[in-house]
Amino acid sequence: MERSRYSIGPVRNPQSQRAVIDAATTLLRTDGYAAFSIDAVARRAGASKPTIYRWWKHKAGLIHEIFDTESENLLSIEETGCLRDELHQLCRNLFTGWRDTASGMALRGLIAEAQQDPRALALLKDEIIPFRLQYPMRVLERAQKRGDIAPSRDLHAAARxxxxxxxxxxxxxxxxxxxxxxxxxxxxxxxxxxxxxTP
Amino acid sequence: MERSRYSIGPVRNPQSQRAVIDAATTLLRTDGYAAFSIDAVARRAGASKPTIYRWWKHKAGLIHEIFDTESENLLSIEETGCLRDELHQLCRNLFTGWRDTASGMALRGLIAEAQQDPRALALLKDEIIPFRLQYPMRVLERAQKRGDIAPSRDLHAAARxxxxxxxxxxxxxxxxxxxxxxxxxxxxxxxxxxxxxTP
Incomplete structure (x- = not known):
């Protein structure tokens, strides 16, 4: 279910797939987005370009999978019941994660791709943004339920x-x-x- | 003074320089950032690549000049003395300008470049952001002077x-x-x- 978002091939060979993801993750983390290309990933993974393209339709699709994998758990926080504290936690955890894993460079790459590739833009708008917005939204909704935020307030604008x-x-x-x-x-x-x- | 920010060549030939800027502007506006390269600009302008690189050190420098030229006057507003109204005007004028000129695509291109070229990142951080921030800051400072915003408020965070x-x-x-x-x-x-x- 989750995997079908990135893949078009019927079945992936788990070992080669892992090698490609590992190579792409290392490339992003050590050399940044400037050095990132399907060519460079293929060379480092010892895979062929057609194989990579069979699994990921485009560069942005591969970067998206790395971003998702690397940013798992970055958004979990301890619920303290204090809106300010929970939002600070959320942002600080995210920043630490972006610095310590390839997820930060992956997101930078995806946003750069979105300026020239409509498929990357669609990924951002239809998948990444709605999914990510859920985390601040949950914090804000809990605060609203506690009465810390007026019911009339636009939580979506705040999360955004x-x-x-x-x-x-x-x-x-x-x-x-x-x-x-x-x-x-x-x-x-x-x-x-x-x-x-002030009502 | 203004020009020296983009140029390293001692003297530009105004006619060829204009041809390069026109070609680059048209390329950005009609084909977007995906089609933008010094090669494509050189072909369209009938100029040589070394000539272009003599005037602009890198792709981001040329895009920056287009961005500045095309976004002149986009940030002027009518002072109505109402904070909300003036900020709405500022953003609306900007959005219209970004859509109607090459400035929007130029800024998208610069931000994309900044993800892979430290020189583009430096342009953004040291020149574009500080310069742009002045406009919302002026609106906010006037409102603070009128007493619409408490003196203790962080205007910089709001502008940002x-x-x-x-x-x-x-x-x-x-x-x-x-x-x-x-x-x-x-x-x-x-x-x-x-x-x-609430004091």
Whole structure:
């Protein structure tokens, strides 16, 4: 089910498939997106290009699989019941994960691809963004249920603002700008919370 | 002064220079960033690649000049004295400009380049972002001077949030999502304004 999102071939050879993913992950992590091509992945994995293209329709599809695999668990947080704390946790865990795994470079690559390949753009809009938005949404919905956010507030806009800020810091190689991040989260929270005091 | 940001050659031939910029602008506007290369620009302009590289050190430098030229005046607004209205104007004018000129595709291209070329990343961080941030900052500072925003509020975080949202909508080819934009601006404003009522 999950795998069919990336694959078009009927059956993959698990060993060669693993070799390709490993090679692609290492390439992204050590040399970055500039060095990333199907050619380079094929060379490093000892696989043929047609084989790779049989499993992944395009470069963005392969990067997407790496992104998903590498960013599993990055978004889990400890539920403390404090909106500010939970959002800080979410962003900090994400930034650590983006730095420590290939997921950050994979997302940078996907966004770059989306500026020139409509298939990469569709992946971003139809799969990655809706899936990722669920995490801040859950935090915000719990806070709304607790009464910390007024029922009338647009949680979707808030979740999107946080996501866009995270992406922006990633794309400008500025994940270390913690202060800006925290100030922005606080600003969004203040905008959400005001509705509860001024009806 | 302005020109030296893009050029390393001692003197440009104004006519050939214009031909290169026109060719590059047309390429970006009609075929998008996917079709954009120094090769393609040279062919269309009838110029040699060494000539182009003498004037612009790299692809990102040429795209940057197009971006600056095409986005002049996009950020001018009518001062109405209403924070919400002025920010809406700013974003709407920007979106219209990004759609109607090559500036939108130029910025998409620059951000994509920045994922693989440190020189493009430096352009973004050191020139484009600080320059662009001045526009929302001016709107916010006027509002703070009028007393619409508490003196303690972090205007920089607010300006950056708005910029990141604009970029996000551009990068995901979603400039038509006006509602999300307006909801987000309102959320940021509410976060800014709350400080004036709850000390």
């Amino acid at each position: 603002l946080l996501m866009t800020l995270n992406w922006h810091l990633l794309l400008t190689d500025s994940l270390e700008e913690d202060e800006l991040l925290l100030a922005s989260i606080d600003l969004v929270i203040d905008g959400l919370v005001v509705g509860t005091t | 949030l708005l910029m990141t949202l604009n970029w996000h909508l551009l990068l995901t080819d979603s400039l038509e999502e006006d509602e999300l934009l307006l909801a987000s601006i309102d959320l940021v404003i509410d976060g800014l304004v709350v400080g004036t009522t």
